Every structure is written in structure tokens, then in C-alpha cells.
Amino acid sequence: KQEVTQIPAALSVPEGENLVLNCSFTDSAIYNLQWFRQDPGKGLTSLLLIQSSQREQTSGRLNASLDKSSGRSTLYIAASQPGDSATYLCAVPSYNTDKLIFGTGTRLQVFP
Amino acid sequence: SQTIHQWPATLVQPVGSPLSLECTVEGTSNPNLYWYRQAAGRGLQLLFYSVGIGQISSEVPQNLSASRPQDRQFILSSKKLLLSDSGFYLCAWTFWTGLGETQYFGPGTRLLVL
Numbered sequence A: 001k002q003e004v005t006q007i008p009a010a011l012s013v014p015e016g017e018n019l020v021l022n023c024s025f026t027d028s029a030i031y032n033l034q035w036f037r038q039d040p041g042k043g044l045t046s047l048l049l050i051q052s053s054q055r056e057q058t059s060g061r062l063n064a065s066l067d068k069s070s071g072r073s074t075l076y077i078a079a080s081q082p083g084d085s086a087t088y089l090c091a092v093p094s095y096n097t098d099k100l101i102f103g104t105g106t107r108l109q110v111f112p
Numbered sequence B: 001s002q003t004i005h006q007w008p009a010t011l012v013q014p015v016g017s018p019l020s021l022e023c024t025v026e027g028t029s030n031p032n033l034y035w036y037r038q039a040a041g042r043g044l045q046l047l048f049y050s051v052g053i054g055q056i057s058s059e060v061p062q063n064l065s066a067s068r069p070q071d072r073q074f075i076l077s078s079k080k081l082l083l084s085d086s087g088f089y090l091c092a093w094t095f096w097t098g099l100g101e102t103q104y105f106g107p108g109t110r111l112l113v114l
Helices: none
Strands: A004-007 A010-014 A019-025 A032-038 A044-051 A056-059 A062-067 A072-077 A086-093 A100-102 A106-111 B003-007 B010-013 B019-026 B033-038 B044-052 B055-058 B065-070 B073-078 B087-096 B101-105 B109-113
Touching: A004 A086, A010 A019, A019 A032, A019 A086, A019 A106, A032 A062, A032 A072, A032 B101, A044 A056, A044 A062, A044 A072, A044 B101, A072 A086, A100 B044, B003 B087, B010 B019, B019 B033, B019 B087, B019 B109, B033 B073, B044 B065, B044 B073, B055 B065, B073 B087
Parallel strands: A010 A106, B010 B109
Antiparallel strands: A004 A019, A019 A072, A032 A044, A032 A086, A056 A062, A062 A072, A086 A100, A086 A106, B003 B019, B019 B073, B033 B044, B033 B087, B044 B055, B065 B073, B087 B101, B087 B109
16 A cells, blocks of 8 residues: 655745755555645645656756655755745555545745 | 636534535546545545546545536535544546646635534
């Protein structure tokens, strides 16, 4: 059974820092991995999707990497801003379906 | 463009009362639809998914049920709410981005059962 873990659970950093969020999954037989952002009390927004054949994806200040063999993905946020404050979730599809299994998330706070 | 609506945005209900949460999708046809719940301090849990009208699959045994009376309508219901049903309920549908399938989420409904 696929399990997805995210560390740290919470992170508080000053504005301008570069930071890394970690995601681990137990079953490496995935065909993609996604990172989402959730603002308090709101739905999820897809940030990046990495196919299993890719090693990384970039969007603006965000860079996500994927190492299937070790069951890990990282989300790198460069030059963090207060507007980046949110909960970040990674998710992988269950085997051969599009149902997503989510990690518990990392709650990020970037203070001025 | 595709959009997904959920209502109500917030709901406070007494224990034992019924529940009906609605999700509708615009701009697509025959979507796969999902209901997730996010309990306080916990991750997202998939409750139900549907691949078509009248087709519902339940992921976890619980006090809730789901129905899909129309192609772009997905309803989450309960006959008698429990305290443990409190949480944030998200509806989602799957679409193809070109890089792969992803899910687009609605704004969510916050349910508090007292």
C-alpha cells in the first residue's frame, strides 16, 4: 500500500531564504508526482507535475525534483516571499489509476 | 474554461442532522469526479470517486454516501451526521495537462458538526 510522507510538518523562515520541502513515497511504481499548494480554508492549486521519466520540473521560483528509485521528491522554493505562506502537499496516483494519495503536507510560513 | 463549484462554502450542523454538499463542474464532459475530506491536522483522504453517472466507488467505510445524478454534478450526503464528520470537504476532477493527468480542486466546504 502506497504511503506518502512529508517532512517537515511545519516550517517558518524569514523572507528571502531558499528552502526545500521533502516528500517520500513507499512504492516507487508511480507514473507521476504532483505538488500542490493549499491556502488556509481553500482548495488546492496544482503547482508542478513531474512525469516518472523526468527528474525535475521548474515553474518560476519553484523547482521540483523526483528520484523514483529512492522514493523521494523535493520542492525547492527560491527567494521565499510572505506570499508563499501556505500548506504544500505532494501526491502520487494509486497504481494504474488517477486517484491521488496525498502526503500530510508541510505548513510553510514566510515572515517579513 | 473549466471551473468547479462547491456549495455551501461553510456549514454548521448539529449531530444527527442530514447533510448534502454539492459539486458541479463546467467546461468539460464525462469527468472523473472525487470527494476528499481533510480533517483538522490530517492529510487529504479520498472518500468517493465517480467515473460516470450513477457510478460511485467508496474508498473508506463511513457515515457518508455520494451520488452522481448528472454528468457534471457530484453530491455528498449523510442521513445523520457524526461529530467525526467535521472537516474540510474538497471536490476534484481529473484533466489532462499534456504532461500527464492532474486534479483540479474546488474551493471546498468547511463543515462543523456540533
